Amino acid sequence: MTAHWRSLQETIRTTWPNRHGRSCDVATLVGCSGGADSVALVRLLAELWAEVPAATNADSPSHARAAAPLIVAHCNHGLRGDESDADEAFVRELGNQLQLPVVIHRVAKPNENTPSPPASDERTLRQIRREFFIRAARQHGCRYVAVAHSADDQAETTLHHFIRGTGPLGLAGIAETSDLDTDLVLRRPLLPVRRETLRAGLREIGQTWREDASNKLTHYTRNWLRHDVLPLIEDRYPSAVEAMQRASQLQRETNEMIRRLAQRWLEIYSTFDDDQWIIHPSRQANSAERHSPNNERVNGEPASDQGWMTERPIIVAASQLAWDQVGWPRGAMTMEHWQRLASLASSAITTAPTMTAAHTKNADATNHTGPFPGGISVRNETERLILRGQRFAP
Numbered sequence: 001m002t003a004h005w006r007s008l009q010e011t012i013r014t015t016w017p018n019r020h021g022r023s024c025d026v027a028t029l030v031g032c033s034g035g036a037d038s039v040a041l042v043r044l045l046a047e048l049w050a051e052v053p054a055a056t057n058a059d060s061p062s063h064a065r066a067a068a069p070l071i072v073a074h075c076n077h078g079l080r081g082d083e084s085d086a087d088e089a090f091v092r093e094l095g096n097q098l099q100l101p102v103v104i105h106r107v108a109k110p111n112e113n114t115p116s117p118p119a120s121d122e123r124t125l126r127q128i129r130r131e132f133f134i135r136a137a138r139q140h141g142c143r144y145v146a147v148a149h150s151a152d153d154q155a156e157t158t159l160h161h162f163i164r165g166t167g168p169l170g171l172a173g174i175a176e177t178s179d180l181d182t183d184l185v186l187r188r189p190l191l192p193v194r195r196e197t198l199r200a201g202l203r204e205i206g207q208t209w210r211e212d213a214s215n216k217l218t219h220y221t222r223n224w225l226r227h228d229v230l231p232l233i234e235d236r237y238p239s240a241v242e243a244m245q246r247a248s249q250l251q252r253e254t255n256e257m258i259r260r261l262a263q264r265w266l267e268i269y270s271t272f273d274d275d276q277w278i279i280h281p282s283r284q285a286n287s288a289e290r291h292s293p294n295n296e297r298v299n300g301e302p303a304s305d306q307g308w309m310t311e312r313p314i315i316v317a318a319s320q321l322a323w324d325q326v327g328w329p330r331g332a333m334t335m336e337h338w339q340r341l342a343s344l345a346s347s348a349i350t351t352a353p354t355m356t357a358a359h360t361k362n363a364d365a366t367n368h369t370g371p372f373p374g375g376i377s378v379r380n381e382t383e384r385l386i387l388r389g390q391r392f393a394p
Contacts, residue, residue: 004201008193012044015176015189024049024067028144029103029137031129032072032094034087034210037148039094040198041190042072043207045146046098071140072102075129078109080214087210103140105132122220134181142184149174149188152195155241156225158248167335168313172255173248194241255317261308262317268309269349270322277322279385281348310349315342328389332373344378348385 017023030045032038049067074091078084088104095102107128133145154173161170180186190198202209218224233240271278308314316338323330372378376389 002204005204008201027068027142029071029073029142030146032091034090036199036209039209041148072100073136074104075132076106078107090210103136144187146187150190150193150195155244158244168255172251258317261314265318277387282383310346312342315345
């Protein structure tokens with residue numbers, strides 16, 4: 001075994017075990033396109049699955065524990081004709097070699113009665129794969145779905161979000177784990193690894209892979225970033241990918257801190273009633289009045305520490321949590337919408353102790369219609385803001 005592959009084995013042993021410290025006792029679906037990254041992931045997980053039961057048997061022969069199922073999943077979009085079919089055949093053969101079951105989804109080909117050509121945009125293709133992974137994982141009793149995003153994918157994603165004008169969530173890039181669906185977790189154990197390291201490791205063990213010619217077409221944004229933009233950046237800043245990876249990790253940690261504060265903000269100021277989110281700006285002021293000067297606390301917090309309650313990033317995060325809790329779709333809400341809503345809530349909190357009927361009337365005249373996407377209206381009433389909309393089924 002040579003250096004790159006050994007390094008990859010150590011990485012997967014570090015990144016894959018679950019929160020109980022175990023590696024292969026949870027049924028897992030692993031996505032494989034046939035490309036180098038996903039082939040490396042399949043090989044690494046197959047080796048991990050093979051070694052853990054062997055170690056268990058050696059230590060406790062009478063308590064041997066069989067590994068949970070490891071399933072390989074391949075989506076054949078059929079966009080490249082024979083080449084797409086060859087990718088599928090390659091993945092099937094890989095599964096046979098590793099003695100792993102393979103499930104295939106073949107996207108239906110259009111016929112003369114089909115009104116439009118098959119989808120080929122990046123977003124739609126991702127959604128097709130996502131839906132396939134969810135179905136296949138449920139059919140095979142899998143809790144985890146593993147995909148082969150690398151450090152390069154992380155850099156490309158973060159850069160793409162940045163140039164589109166993303167907020168804090170976008171700057172955090174790709175998370176190591178995320179919810180794919182109810183009781184399904186998407187895991188990305190190769191995020192710390194550079195793409196070239198994966199290819200070098202495969203060469204060392206003599207494992208081939210498929211090259212998708214469409215990955216070189218730079219009219220796809222991700223390919224343009226991969227082939228044109230990032231190499232230009234790395235020519236001047238050789239450690240740019242690693243630097244972006246560190247920045248994304250720091251942003252994720254910051255986002256988690258803001259999420260906790262946002263949840264606390266909701267607990268202090270909010271109530272929910274069916275399709276309504278009600279903000280009570282005066283709660284902080286009323287609570288402060290009930291505390292003596294010698295023990296001044298507001299909602300369990302020192303009064304001097306209450307400035308965070310009017311910070312716009314926290315109110316934006318709280319609003320997004322509220323949207324999810326009520327069941328309103330977030331898709332059409334832009335950062336401008338969130339910022340405007342946060343300014344409205346912050347202003348209400350700031351003026352709550354001295355709010356007059358005239359102030360309420362003026363605010364209501366301005367904000368009554370609440371032009372937020374999805375038919376969400378906001379009314380500024382005495383001592384409360386009421387956001388009302390339609391609950392959408394998930």
